[in-house]
Amino acid sequence: MSSSSAHTFKEKERDLNTHIESFIAQMKRRQIKGPHDVAIATAQLLLRVVSAARWTHIDQLILQIKVVGRRLQSAQPRELTCGNIVRRVLALIREESEDTSDSESGDGANNSLLITSMFSLLQTDFDNGNSSDNSKGAKKDLKPYIIEGIQELIDELRNSSESIAGKSVEMIHENETILTATPNSNTVLKFLLRAAQKRKFTVLIAEVFPNDIEVAHRFSIKLAEAGIEATVITDAMVYSIMGRVGKVILGTCAVLANGGLLATSGTEMICQCAKAHRTPVVVCTGIYKLSPMYPFDTESLVEVGDTGKVLNFEDGSLVEKVDVVNPLFDYVPPELVDIYITNLGGFSPSFMYRLVLDNYRQEDVKL
Amino acid sequence: MPDAGAPTSASKGSNKPAAPAKEHASESQDAKAARKAEKAARRAQKVTEQGKATAKPSPEAIALARAQKRQQQQQQQQGNGSQIKHVRTGSSSVPSGATTGANASSLSDGNFGISGSGEDLLDKRVSLFKHLDSTKRSGTADASKDIHPAILALTLQIASYTVIGSSARCMATLQAFQAVIRDYRTPAGTTLSRNLTNHLSKQIDFLKTARPLSVTMGNAIRWLKQEISIVSIDVSDQHARDTLIEKIDTFIRDKIEVADRVIVQTAVPQISDGDVALTFARSLVIEQIFLEAHACGIQFSVVVVDSRPFYEGKELVRRLSNAGLKCEYVLISGLSYVMSDATTVFLGAHAVMSNGQLYSRVGTALVAMSAKRKNVPVIVCCESLKFSKEVQLDSVTFNELGSPDDLVNISSGSTPISGPLKDWRTLPNLKLLNILFDLTPPEYIKKIVTEVGSLPASSVPVILREYDRI
Numbered sequence: 001m002s003s004s005s006a007h008t009f010k011e012k013e014r015d016l017n018t019h020i021e022s023f024i025a026q027m028k029r030r031q032i033k034g035p036h037d038v039a040i041a042t043a044q045l046l047l048r049v050v051s052a053a054r055w056t057h058i059d060q061l062i063l064q065i066k067v068v069g070r071r072l073q074s075a076q077p078r079e080l081t082c083g084n085i086v087r088r089v090l091a092l093i094r095e096e097s098e099d100t101s102d103s104e105s106g107d108g109a110n111n112s113l114l115i116t117s118m119f120s121l122l123q124t125d126f127d128n129g130n131s132s133d134n135s136k137g138a139k140k141d142l143k144p145y146i147i148e149g150i151q152e153l154i155d156e157l158r159n160s161s162e163s164i165a166g167k168s169v170e171m172i173h174e175n176e177t178i179l180t181a182t183p184n185s186n187t188v189l190k191f192l193l194r195a196a197q198k199r200k201f202t203v204l205i206a207e208v209f210p211n212d213i214e215v216a217h218r219f220s221i222k223l224a225e226a227g228i229e230a231t232v233i234t235d236a237m238v239y240s241i242m243g244r245v246g247k248v249i250l251g252t253c254a255v256l257a258n259g260g261l262l263a264t265s266g267t268e269m270i271c272q273c274a275k276a277h278r279t280p281v282v283v284c285t286g287i288y289k290l291s292p293m294y295p296f297d298t299e300s301l302v303e304v305g306d307t308g309k310v311l312n313f314e315d316g317s318l319v320e321k322v323d324v325v326n327p328l329f330d331y332v333p334p335e336l337v338d339i340y341i342t343n344l345g346g347f348s349p350s351f352m353y354r355l356v357l358d359n360y361r362q363e364d365v366k367l
Numbered sequence: 368m369p370d371a372g373a374p375t376s377a378s379k380g381s382n383k384p385a386a387p388a389k390e391h392a393s394e395s396q397d398a399k400a401a402r403k404a405e406k407a408a409r410r411a412q413k414v415t416e417q418g419k420a421t422a423k424p425s426p427e428a429i430a431l432a433r434a435q436k437r438q439q440q441q442q443q444q445q446g447n448g449s450q451i452k453h454v455r456t457g458s459s460s461v462p463s464g465a466t467t468g469a470n471a472s473s474l475s476d477g478n479f480g481i482s483g484s485g486e487d488l489l490d491k492r493v494s495l496f497k498h499l500d501s502t503k504r505s506g507t508a509d510a511s512k513d514i515h516p517a518i519l520a521l522t523l524q525i526a527s528y529t530v531i532g533s534s535a536r537c538m539a540t541l542q543a544f545q546a547v548i549r550d551y552r553t554p555a556g557t558t559l560s561r562n563l564t565n566h567l568s569k570q571i572d573f574l575k576t577a578r579p580l581s582v583t584m585g586n587a588i589r590w591l592k593q594e595i596s597i598v599s600i601d602v603s604d605q606h607a608r609d610t611l612i613e614k615i616d617t618f619i620r621d622k623i624e625v626a627d628r629v630i631v632q633t634a635v636p637q638i639s640d641g642d643v644a645l646t647f648a649r650s651l652v653i654e655q656i657f658l659e660a661h662a663c664g665i666q667f668s669v670v671v672v673d674s675r676p677f678y679e680g681k682e683l684v685r686r687l688s689n690a691g692l693k694c695e696y697v698l699i700s701g702l703s704y705v706m707s708d709a710t711t712v713f714l715g716a717h718a719v720m721s722n723g724q725l726y727s728r729v730g731t732a733l734v735a736m737s738a739k740r741k742n743v744p745v746i747v748c749c750e751s752l753k754f755s756k757e758v759q760l761d762s763v764t765f766n767e768l769g770s771p772d773d774l775v776n777i778s779s780g781s782t783p784i785s786g787p788l789k790d791w792r793t794l795p796n797l798k799l800l801n802i803l804f805d806l807t808p809p810e811y812i813k814k815i816v817t818e819v820g821s822l823p824a825s826s827v828p829v830i831l832r833e834y835d836r837i
Contacts, residue, residue: 231800264700
């Protein structure tokens with residue numbers, strides 16, 4: 001009996017390992033890419049890890065997740081959402097375990113807790129009052145709670161762009177001119193399409209040549225088909241037209257703890273331009289893109305891509321002699337962003353560090 | 368300036384063999400022959416076509432629909448033109464005669480092969496820029512017989528962006544005018560000083576159908592008309608013509624060639640060892656500055672920022688790297704990535720407005736703004752010929768529209784690839800905007816280097832006043 005269960009456990013573990021390996025391989029080959037897909041894939045993988053895991057003390061699970069998380073993150077260090085989701089899951093596990101351990105050891109245990117904020121102080125008190133009776137000796141029962149928590153997280157990921165889109169009508173007024181430069185952002189697309197149901201406005205789309213040009217063109221077609229006046233402009237035209245733009249609406253790859261962000265190349269100059277013209281910059285992002293990292297070294301965050309897109313290889317003689325650069329991302333400092341619209345509401349960049357503290361645990365920042 | 372090589376010889380072997388034009392010389396001989404043949408064919412075609420056109424009863428066509436139909440043809444022509452331009456820049460081995468021929472034939476196709484359909488009626492103009500009606504382009508077939516062949520050729524070259532850049536266009540125009548003046552005979556009963564201005568005006572009006580006149584061209588034309596008006600009635604026709612042609616030569620030499628040399632001498636000391644000079648698109652005088660600084664043995668590198676749809680910087684980077692300069696090439700979306708390395712930004716100009724605003728290739732303002740933010744000095748180098756008396760506050764009120772179809776191509780190579788937007792004209796809400804210039808505010812500019820010295824952007828009107836006095 002026991003040997004057979006050990007056997008199935010081993011089998012399960014092997015099974016899990018292949019899943020992790022295939023995820024890592026897909027990340028490395030960029031078959032999974034973009035913050036949203038990476039986030040969902042990571043959450044699903046962690047769901048498997050948790051359901052396969054066995055532990056006697058909660059720290060073992062945390063350690064297990066951390067080890068897996070470290071592997072996942074190192075597969076593609078610049079996909080910050082992968083690490084974000086790992087940290088979210090870790091925070092979730094810690095929270096569940098603290099809840100139960102609180103209720104086990106009674107009210108006195110509260111004092112031993114590391115109280116990081118006034119908010120968590122109030123929250124644990126509140127929870128205690130409610131859940132003091134329903135979980136006794138809940139070590140084994142933790143698993144379904146964690147799994148439920150991860151499933152809620154996946155739901156949140158799936159619905160985040162919808163709930164962001166819900167705020168679009170508040171941000172766009174009738175007859176406004178909007179400029180966007182992140183055509184690969186589904187969040188922005190949904191945001192604009194939702195606004196188009198109630199408002200009539202014009203959208204200028206910077207093409208982000210060369211990396212996102214096709215996406216940008218398809219993006220403009222989608223907007224035009226939805227009845228929005230869509231105008232495609234080249235990246236160079238942004239300055240000349242910025243004076244007529246009401247708002248710049250951007251998507252992002254990652255938001256950093258200082259309120260800065262990483263987005264497709266060209267966004268930094270567009271935000272600067274908006275600043276020069278006093279045009280507000282609105283960034284639409286799911287909270288899952290918020291990373292606890294501080295951008296101490298912005299250069300290392302920027303990935304450099306295929307130079308053949310910049311200077312075609314048919315110009316062979318030129319390619320040989322000239323250094324060609326094709327940065328894929330831009331780091332935009334917080335002072336260039338006016339507001340973040342997230343699935344939890346609108347926040348100013350200076351408030352983002354607070355959201356980091358709410359969503360992640362300090363001890364998990366370094367995986 | 369070297370680009371002006373083609374029109375130089377196109378205008379019937381001008382007497383000034385500019386050194387860099389040599390590489391184009393044989394090529395443009397072919398071009399000339401091909402163009403002549405083409406023109407003859409077109410004339411013949413036009414005659415028959417005009418017959419047809421007048422015979423046709425004019426239908427109840429709305430003027431707007433007509434204008435747009437025409438606009439679309441012209442945009443198609445221009446699209447063809449720019450494709451051809453890509454071929455040209457891509458490989459210099461393509462005989463330009465062939466390309467010009469292809470261009471010309473596509474122009475005449477555009478005029479006669481009307482592919483009328485309902486979708487022509489969609490207004491594809493961007494509402495903000497409706498006041499800029501750039502696309503009244505007509506083919507050479509519409510030219511009246513008074514238009515000189517050199518002007519016809521130049522119009523085609525300008526329309527297809529083969530001759531591009533305000534100095535190059537100005538030189539080419541003046542050289543074409545030399546040919547016009549050489550072949551001009553004063554009709555009986557009038558004087559040269561009165562009639563030649565008229566005759567030139569007709570040529571200029573036709574030239575305007577290709578692209579609006581550049582500020583340099585405007586300034587040069589104003590000067591030329593002034594010179595013509597003061598020709599004495601007493602001198603013989605031949606003598607007057609010779610004087611004018613010589614004066615044009617002097618003008619080109621003083622205002623562009625010598626001016627450039629002075630600017631280069633002033634600007635080279637701005638570059639020192641270990642510098643990273645950043646520039647945007649392509650300016651002839653900037654190119655000369657870099658080459659000269661390299662020849663002086665200064666160890667520096669150049670970052671060339673470029674943009675769609677012209678990729679002018681590619682040619683610059685080719686010339687600089689051939690000369691052995693260390694170059695970096697990046698498209699404007701990667702600007703902030705390279706700006707942190709730059710030590711000085713050198714910009715060329717199309718024109719400088721009298722309120723100090725720099726009117727230049729679209730994207731220049733972005734570069735200047737980024738530089739200002741990173742505390743990198745921005746130096747504008749241009750001839751004082753580019754100073755305009757006009758004032759302008761933003762890039763919308765006055766600008767030039769390029770063909771929107773240029774944006775459909777998504778390839779950076781010489782062979783255009785139509786992306787997802789190839790059917791954009793059928794989508795009612797979709798528009799493409801292609802403006803050619805933007806305005807850089809004077810606060811981004813550290814100084815302007817001209818042949819009359821280095822000055823802040825605010826001093827442009829001062830220079831203009833001094834000029835008026837002379």
